[in-house]
Amino acid sequence: MAELANIKKDDDPMPVFPINRGYLKRKKFYNSIAVFFAVMAFVIGSFPVFHIIYEAVAVGYKYLNWKFVSTLPTGFPIGARGGILNAIVGDVYLIIIASILAVPMGIGTGLYLSLFGKKRTNSVLRLLNELMVGIPSVVWGIVGFYVFSTNAGLGFHFGFSALAGGLTLGFIMTPIITLLTEQAVNQIPASYIEGALAMGATKLQATKSVIIKAASGGIFTGILLGIMNIIGQTAPLLFTNYYNTGMPTGVTGPGGAVGDLAMLIFIYIHEPSKILHYKAEAASVVLLLFIFILDLGLRLINYLTKRFLL
Amino acid sequence: MNVLDNEIIKLKKSVVEMGEIVNNQLNNATIFLFERDKKLAEDTIKNDHKVNLMEVSINENCIKLLALYQPEAADLMFITTSMKIITDLERMGDLCASVCQIGLKLTDGSSSSEEFKCIYSYFEDVAKRDDEMLKMAMKMYSDGVKDNIGLKDIIIKDENVIDVLSHKIVVDIINSPLNNSKALENNITYIFIARKYERFADHAQKIMELLLYMDLGKDLRNLPEF
Amino acid sequence: MAEQNDIKVEVKNLNFYYGNYHLLKNINLYFKKDSVCTLLGPSGCGKSTFLRTLNRMNDYTEGAKLTGEVLIDGKNIYNKSLDVVELRRNIGMVFQNPNPFPKSIFDNVAFGLKIHGIKNKEFITERVEKCLKYAGLYDEVKNKLHQSAFSLSGGQQQRLCIARAIATNPSILLMDEPTAYLDPVSTSIILDLITTFKKYYTIIVASHNIQQAGKISDYSGFFLDGELIEFDEAGNFFTRPKDKRTENFITSRY
Numbered sequence: 001m002a003e004l005a006n007i008k009k010d011d012d013p014m015p016v017f018p019i020n021r022g023y024l025k026r027k028k029f030y031n032s033i034a035v036f037f038a039v040m041a042f043v044i045g046s047f048p049v050f051h052i053i054y055e056a057v058a059v060g061y062k063y064l065n066w067k068f069v070s071t072l073p074t075g076f077p078i079g080a081r082g083g084i085l086n087a088i089v090g091d092v093y094l095i096i097i098a099s100i101l102a103v104p105m106g107i108g109t110g111l112y113l114s115l116f117g118k119k120r121t122n123s124v125l126r127l128l129n130e131l132m133v134g135i136p137s138v139v140w141g142i143v144g145f146y147v148f149s150t151n152a153g154l155g156f157h158f159g160f161s162a163l164a165g166g167l168t169l170g171f172i173m174t175p176i177i178t179l180l181t182e183q184a185v186n187q188i189p190a191s192y193i194e195g196a197l198a199m200g201a202t203k204l205q206a207t208k209s210v211i212i213k214a215a216s217g218g219i220f221t222g223i224l225l226g227i228m229n230i231i232g233q234t235a236p237l238l239f240t241n242y243y244n245t246g247m248p249t250g251v252t253g254p255g256g257a258v259g260d261l262a263m264l265i266f267i268y269i270h271e272p273s274k275i276l277h278y279k280a281e282a283a284s285v286v287l288l289l290f291i292f293i294l295d296l297g298l299r300l301i302n303y304l305t306k307r308f309l310l
Numbered sequence: 311m312n313v314l315d316n317e318i319i320k321l322k323k324s325v326v327e328m329g330e331i332v333n334n335q336l337n338n339a340t341i342f343l344f345e346r347d348k349k350l351a352e353d354t355i356k357n358d359h360k361v362n363l364m365e366v367s368i369n370e371n372c373i374k375l376l377a378l379y380q381p382e383a384a385d386l387m388f389i390t391t392s393m394k395i396i397t398d399l400e401r402m403g404d405l406c407a408s409v410c411q412i413g414l415k416l417t418d419g420s421s422s423s424e425e426f427k428c429i430y431s432y433f434e435d436v437a438k439r440d441d442e443m444l445k446m447a448m449k450m451y452s453d454g455v456k457d458n459i460g461l462k463d464i465i466i467k468d469e470n471v472i473d474v475l476s477h478k479i480v481v482d483i484i485n486s487p488l489n490n491s492k493a494l495e496n497n498i499t500y501i502f503i504a505r506k507y508e509r510f511a512d513h514a515q516k517i518m519e520l521l522l523y524m525d526l527g528k529d530l531r532n533l534p535e536f
Numbered sequence: 537m538a539e540q541n542d543i544k545v546e547v548k549n550l551n552f553y554y555g556n557y558h559l560l561k562n563i564n565l566y567f568k569k570d571s572v573c574t575l576l577g578p579s580g581c582g583k584s585t586f587l588r589t590l591n592r593m594n595d596y597t598e599g600a601k602l603t604g605e606v607l608i609d610g611k612n613i614y615n616k617s618l619d620v621v622e623l624r625r626n627i628g629m630v631f632q633n634p635n636p637f638p639k640s641i642f643d644n645v646a647f648g649l650k651i652h653g654i655k656n657k658e659f660i661t662e663r664v665e666k667c668l669k670y671a672g673l674y675d676e677v678k679n680k681l682h683q684s685a686f687s688l689s690g691g692q693q694q695r696l697c698i699a700r701a702i703a704t705n706p707s708i709l710l711m712d713e714p715t716a717y718l719d720p721v722s723t724s725i726i727l728d729l730i731t732t733f734k735k736y737y738t739i740i741v742a743s744h745n746i747q748q749a750g751k752i753s754d755y756s757g758f759f760l761d762g763e764l765i766e767f768d769e770a771g772n773f774f775t776r777p778k779d780k781r782t783e784n785f786i787t788s789r790y
Contacts, residue, residue, distance in 0.1 A: 119598060191635035195697070198593060198631075200624035200704065201651045209647065214638045312724070313731050313751065370771075377774040378750035 053288065060282030068279075069286060078245050079268060080275050084283050086245055090162065090258030091231060091290065093248065094241075097166025098230055102173035103223055109174070110181025110222075111207060115193075132175035137235040144168030145239035161256025162248055165241030169233060173226035180225065184218020185211060220302040228291055234262045243267060261287045314379045318388060321371060322452060325392050325399075328364045329448035332399050333441065335361070335406035336510065340437040342410055343503070344430065346417050351410035361403035365396045391524040395451065398513040398520075402444070405506045405513070412502050415495075432479045436507045439472050443514035450518060455525040465522075469515045476508040544569040544708065544738040545590065550604035552582075552589060552762075554597065559585050561762045563604070567755070572730060572739045574749035574770075576785065577759035583742040586759065587710050590740065591627040592620055608708070625652060628701030628737075632713040634693035636685035636700070641668075641677050644685045644696055648704040663703060671699035672729060691722020698729065702737070709733065711741040715748060727752050746786050750774050758782045 057064070068083040075081030109129070113122055148164035151157040158164040192214055196206035212219070237243075243263045249255030261283055268280035338354045341347070372393045375381065381389055446464075483497045483504075545567040552560035560582050567573050575583040585594065592613060594600050605612045613623055625648075636644050645664040654660060664681075668674040673695045680687065685696055694714060701709060711730070715723040730739055730752045743749045749756060750770065757767040758781070766773065766782045777783045 189633075189635065191631050191633060192637060194593065195629075195631060195635045195637065195700075196647070196651075197596070198591060198624060198627075198629035199648045199651060199700070200621045201647075202621065205651045209639075209651070210637045312728050373775050374771040378753075378770060380747050380750065 053285070056281045056285045056288075060278055060280075060285055063279055063282035064285060068282060072247070073245050077271050077273055077276065079264075079271075079279060080273065084259070084261070084264055084279070084286065086247060086259030087261045087264040087283065088259075088286070088290070089247060090244065090260045093162045093251070093258045094166045094169055094237075094260060095227055095231065097162060097251070098170035098173050099223070099227070101167055101170030102177055102226060105170075106174045106177025106222065106226070107181050107212075107219060109178040110219075111185060111211070113178070114182045114185035115203060115207060115211070129175045129178050132171075133179065137172060137233050140168055140172055141236035141239040144171070144236055149240050158252040159254060159256060160240065160242050161250075161252045162241060162258040163251040163256060165237050165258070165260075166251075168236045168240045169230040172233065172236065173230050176226040176229060177219070177222040180222030181215065181219050184215035184222070187218065188214045216305060217302060220298055224295060224298045227294060231287070231291060231294075232262050234260075234266050237263055261290065314375070314381060314385060317375055317379070318385060321368070321375065321389065321392055324364070324368055324371070325396060326448055326452045328361065328368065328396060328399050329444065329451070331357070331361055331364070332403045332406065333444050333448070335403055336437070336441055336444065339406045339409040339413070340433070340441075343413055343416075343433060343437075348414065348417050351414055351417075354410045355407045358403050358407035361400055365400040368396050369393060387524045391520050394520050395517050398517050402510055402513045405510045409503055409506045412499055412506070415499055432475055432482070433503070433507070436472060436475050436479070436504070436511075439468060439475070440507055440510045440514065443468055443472075443511055443518075447514050447517040447521070450521045455521050465515055465518045469511060472508055472511040476504045479504040542568050544609065545740070546605075546607040546610075547590075548605040548607065550586075550589065550606065551602065552585060552594070553601040554585075555599045559762050560589070563764045565757060565764060565767045567738055567740055569738055570734055570736070571754040572734045572741065572752050573755040573757065574741045574743050574753040575757045575759055576743060576746060576749055578785070579744060581759040582762040583759045584712050587629075587712050587740065587742050590708075590710060591624050591629060593629070595620070621652075625704045626706050627708045627710060628698075628704065628706040630694070630697050630701050630709065630711040630714045632716050634690055634697055634717070636688070636693050636696050639685060640682045641685050641688070641696060642681040645699050645703050648700060652704060664699075667699040667703045668696075670702060670733075671695045672725065673699060689722070691718050691725060694718060694722065694726060695729070698726070702733075707737060709737045709739045711739065713743055713745075714741065715743075715745070723748065746788075758785060760785070 063083075069088060070085055071083040072085050073079035073082040109125070113125055113129075117125065144164060144167065147153040148156050148158045148167055149160055156164075158167075188211060192210050193206055196210045197203070201209070237260055241257050241260065241263075244257040244259050248258045265280045265283050265287070268276040268283070271277075335354055335357060338350055338357075342350045342354065372389050375389055376386075379385075480501055483500050486497065543566045547563050547565050550560055550563040551558070563586065575586065577583045588594050589602060590606060590608075590613075594602065602614065606614060608623075608626070611618070637647060639647070642664055645667050646660050649660050649663060665674065668677065673692060676692060677688070677696075685693065688696060698709075698714075714730075715726050718726065727748060730741065733739060734754070741749070741752065753770040753773075755767065756770045756773040758765045758773075758777075758779070760781055766777060766779045768778070773782070774786060777786060783789075
């Protein structure tokens with residue numbers, strides 16, 4: 001109070017400082033340069049994407065029809081006739097198997113990191129998780145081969161199969177889901193959790209009834225990103241699943257291998273046949289559409305759960 | 311109904327109760343003057359303490375209301391006016407007590423009511439008017455101020471009538487024959503008592519003025535036309 | 537000192553440390569049954585921390601240490617054998633910003649019942665209705681009980697939180713600046729609620745708004761830098777504070 005009064009008593013007017021017009025002009029100029037670079041970055045970044053899509057559609061448009069996605073490949077070399085149904089079905093197999101492993105594990109780890117863990121264990125876990133995100137997919141492939149496909153590792157002997165491939169992909173997916181789940185939970189206002197705890201809920205009850213719902217958006221994004229990541233993987237599948245031109249008869253053993261869009265593109269493009277090259281282009285458009293539909297679908301599910309189930 | 315509303319109703323009740331007690335004191339003092347009942351006078355003097363205590367407690371309560379609820383507008387006016395009114399009421403209570411205090415001197419048998427029949431009739435008149443004014447003031451307080459114009463006239467008229475009456479008492483006493491030295495002393499006592507009654511009316515008038523002020527925001531005392 | 541059985545909560549020599557910080561310094565006070573007590577103080581003076589020691593919300597803070605006793609109905613809540621869930625059922629808490637759960641209005645109020653294992657649907661429906669009525673919200677939301685709680689205005693959300701807090705039938709309500717983020721009308725509705733609630737609950741409110749605190753409190757305490765400077769009946773507290781620092785705070789002279 002006393003200090004305030006003193007300031008008033010001094011009655012010292014604020015000195016007026018001159019406006020530096022040149023500086024203001026320069027600032028405006030810098031601003032426009034920054035905007036220019038931002039726009040350029042966007043154009044340069046997005047041009048290849050749009051160009052690739054354009055090329056793929058332009059080359060593969062002949063095969064973009066219902067028959068292409070609903071029939072198995074036939075002819076010689078295999079795939080010269082027929083479609084890519086084997087790869088689509090195989091992708092579904094792989095996604096389901098990978099998700100069964102990765103979704104609960106990823107969400108669980110994420111929740112543990114953000115809610116239950118102690119500071120020290122958390123920092124170790126986080127480090128490991130980031131390491132897992134950074135592991136090259138080829139390494140995952142070798143590990144998957146060693147652990148799941150052969151009986152050398154832990155005694156699983158799944159052979160080149162959907163199960164071995166799916167599980168390997170699941171391990172790639174897990175850290176992504178973990179990362180996004182933790183982020184999503186950390187973004188929930190602390191008052192939600194506190195509110196539930198103050199009502200006498202245990203941490204588990206609070207998690208089950210409040211936190212998962214509040215964080216569902218982030219968790220869904222995590223799952224989506226994970227699926228998008230694995231759907232484009234070929235390296236891990238080279239060692240664990242490879243490719244099947246027909247329908248799988250099981251999930252393990254000799255009949256367990258499935259087709260896969262990314263592998264299909266990889267294989268077709270190596271064949272010395274123009275038709276297969278065109279089909280590979282068409283298949284990449286289908287892959288893009290596949291991801292697009294998946295994205296829309298998961299977003300819709302998320303929206304609907306938020307809107308109606310709460 | 312919020313808390314402050316309840317508190318204000320309570321405040322109003324206690325002020326009205328205080329007014330009733332003062333009114334009772336006034337009546338007791340008057341009855342004592344006429345009947346010379348020593349016990350009644352002593353009771354009245356003792357009771358004055360109760361009025362004083364009430365003033366203190368109501369005052370305390372008002373301060374608490376101001377501090378806790380920060381009343382605005384009508385509530386604020388009501389509480390501050392109540393605080394002023396109780397000061398007047400307390401003074402009125404004191405006046406009643408001092409009427410009895412002074413009046414006790416008359417109980418030694420040296421004066422009789424026969425002697426000053428005419429003076430007593432004046433006292434009766436003044437006491438009745440005092441009583442009416444206090445009742446009206448408290449009614450204004452508890453029911454809210456209504457019909458302002460009419461009230462203004464009544465207040466002024468009543469006060470004037472009491473002034474005239476008490477003046478008459480004084481003149482009559484001065485003109486009355488003095489039989490002995492005791493009579494002179496008694497006469498002076500009567501003049502004092504008459505003064506008290508007049509002051510009582512002054513306070514009653516002030517309460518009404520305060521209430522009008524609360525309602526209109528105009529101070530009657532300072533307006534030349536009244 | 538009040539009569540022994542009038543005291544609901546008693547705090548004895550309470551010290552609270554967070555790491556190296558000594559947040560609450562030797563707090564001694566008691567709260568009477570069925571009264572409203574406000575704890576005043578500038579931000580960061582420890583009043584929220586103090587409130588949270590009363591229902592052990594600080595348990596989850598890492599690095600927190602507490603000494604002393606908090607007796608509720610004569611029992612030390614920091615006793616090892618005490619069931620925290622049971623304790624929190626008995627103590628409702630309302631937070632600074634309205635924090636309804638991302639659920640429907642109905643489920644928000646029913647939450648407390650469900651987590652305590654009540655499954656009887658009729659009972660829950662009846663209780664939810666009653667709590668909403670108590671909180672003065674029922675008429676406003678009776679047609680949209682199953683809509684999201686976020687469709688309500690801030691003031692309504694806060695009343696929903698109050699309804700949620702009383703659903704488990706607590707005997708104590710802790711409120712941490714319950715009107716800090718509300719508009720004047722919602723604020724006065726909540727203040728009125730608090731004064732009507734004091735018949736049923738012992739209410740302890742942390743606040744830095746002196747005007748609002750005066751309107752609701754029976755008792756008031758003043759916290760400064762983790763110390764309880766003064767604790768007194770509201771009438772005395774707001775008219776003749778004993779300590780100069782309290783006086784400076786309630787007259788806004790710093």
